[in-house]
Amino acid sequence: xxxxTQSPTHLIKTRGQQVTLRCSPKSGHDTVSWYQQxxxxxxQFIFQYYEEEERQRGNFPDRFSGHQFPNYSSELNVNALxxxxxxxYLCASSSEPDTQYFGPxxxxxxx
Amino acid sequence: xxxxxxxxxxxxxxxxxxxxxxxxxxxxxSDYFIWYKQESGKGPQFIIDIRSNMDKRQGQRVTxxxxxxxxxxxxxxxxxxxxxxxxxxxxxxxGDEKLTFGTGTRLTIIP
Numbered sequence: 490x491x492x493x494t495q496s497p498t499h500l501i502k503t504r505g506q507q508v509t510l511r512c513s514p515k516s517g518h519d520t521v522s523w524y525q526q527x528x529x530x531x532x533q534f535i536f537q538y539y540e541e542e543e544r545q546r547g548n549f550p551d552r553f554s555g556h557q558f559p560n561y562s563s564e565l566n567v568n569a570l571x572x573x574x575x576x577x578y579l580c581a582s583s584s585e586p587d588t589q590y591f592g593p594x595x596x597x598x599x600x
Numbered sequence: 601x602x603x604x605x606x607x608x609x610x611x612x613x614x615x616x617x618x619x620x621x622x623x624x625x626x627x628x629x630s631d632y633f634i635w636y637k638q639e640s641g642k643g644p645q646f647i648i649d650i651r652s653n654m655d656k657r658q659g660q661r662v663t664x665x666x667x668x669x670x671x672x673x674x675x676x677x678x679x680x681x682x683x684x685x686x687x688x689x690x691x692x693x694x695g696d697e698k699l700t701f702g703t704g705t706r707l708t709i710i711p
Binding site: 493520522524529530531532533534537544545547579581583585588589590591592593594 | 634636642643644645646649689691696697698699700701702703704
């Protein structure tokens with residue numbers, strides 16, 4: 490049984506560019522949450538998707554958007570990248586209201 | 601305000617000894633707490649959870665204690681091993697499926 494998978498593993502972009510990160514949830518999970526983890530910090534909640542709708546949102550600007558597909562996989566899009574967007578982006582899946590299980594993350598570097 | 605924080609940012613323990621990692625929370629409405637282990641370059645790994653109607657929960661070599669009176673929880677790891685070296689996060693769920701993380705405690709095992 491595959492766990493949560495994310496792609497790509499690493500990504501380098503320049504300021505102003507746009508990026509799309511992808512997540513496939515653990516088998517049987519229908520809820521996907523995205524977190525941003527800056528170096529030396531705990532993960533910060535970005536938003537959560539359930540039934541293809543954004544259900545919860547953290548304190549992140551509209552440059553951060555997402556999508557959930559019918560097969561429960563999800564994408565995180567970030568527009569107009571800033572240097573401060575450099576972080577580890579984590580996807581977590583759950584079968585509500587159960588525990589969230591995290592993927593390995595995507596390391597985004599903005600130059 | 602709402603917060604989940606840790607008393608100690610680093611902890612060094614002799615191999616074979618027991619480790620205790622502490623966490624304080626401020627939101628009395630929180631009803632679910634989770635401990636995660638994060639190794640370098642990886643996503644957070646679920647260790648153990650506890651609901652607010654419990655005081656103690658045990659897993660394999662780990663025990664979580666919850667003291668609602670002082671809003672404090674701890675993770676005890678018995679007979680620590682080199683593989684236990686990681687950053688440990690407590691996370692708080694207030695019933696809205698959004699996890700709030702603290703900054704983490706780095707546990708180092710001394711051979």
